[in-house]
Amino acid sequence: MYMTFPSTLTNTPVTYELIKRFDLKLNILKANIDFNLMGSLLYDIEGPSKSIADAMEYLQNLGLNVDLIPSVITIDENRCTDCGLCTSVCGIKALTIAAPDWKLSFDPAKCVGCNHCIPVCPSRAISGLVPEPVL
Numbered sequence: 734m735y736m737t738f739p740s741t742l743t744n745t746p747v748t749y750e751l752i753k754r755f756d757l758k759l760n761i762l763k764a765n766i767d768f769n770l771m772g773s774l775l776y777d778i779e780g781p782s783k784s785i786a787d788a789m790e791y792l793q794n795l796g797l798n799v800d801l802i803p804s805v806i807t808i809d810e811n812r813c814t815d816c817g818l819c820t821s822v823c824g825i826k827a828l829t830i831a832a833p834d835w836k837l838s839f840d841p842a843k844c845v846g847c848n849h850c851i852p853v854c855p856s857r858a859i860s861g862l863v864p865e866p867v868l
């Protein structure tokens with residue numbers, strides 16, 4: 734789940750509220766909060782789909798922009814050299830490389846859009862961004 738929130742909501746304890754109100758399991762993958770300016774949060778989120786839907790509605794009613802991100806990267810196969818560097822930063826194992834062919838494999842269903850793989854690729858084969866927060 735990715736959310737951005739305006740300056741007026743930067744002091745809202747959304748993580749606490751999501752856990753307390755909706756009993757969700759949250760893992761913060763990326764956070765960018767500037768008090769009174771803007772904020773964005775990217776979670777790996779687990780819980781019943783009804784709870785997640787209710788949580789999204791709650792956040793939207795608060796005034797946050799909320800989205801579920803299935804995958805936000807693309808890999809240019811013409812640039813990729815199958816070096817495997819990106820797999821070392823993908824803790825969720827959306828990127829893997831293994832015998833017998835040692836070709837990079839990407840599972841979009843696992844990708845949470847943290848973007849950690851993008852800067853480590855020496856071939857600049859990975860692109861895609863979590864949308865920038867709206868100020």
Ligand code: SF4
Binds near residue numbers: 822823824827850
């Ligand atoms: S953005 Fe890259 S590092 Fe992050 S989960 Fe997706 S494939 Fe893995």
Ligand code: SF4
Binds near residue numbers: 817819853855857858
């Ligand atoms: S780091 Fe870049 S070149 Fe290396 S396997 Fe990953 S996508 Fe391919």
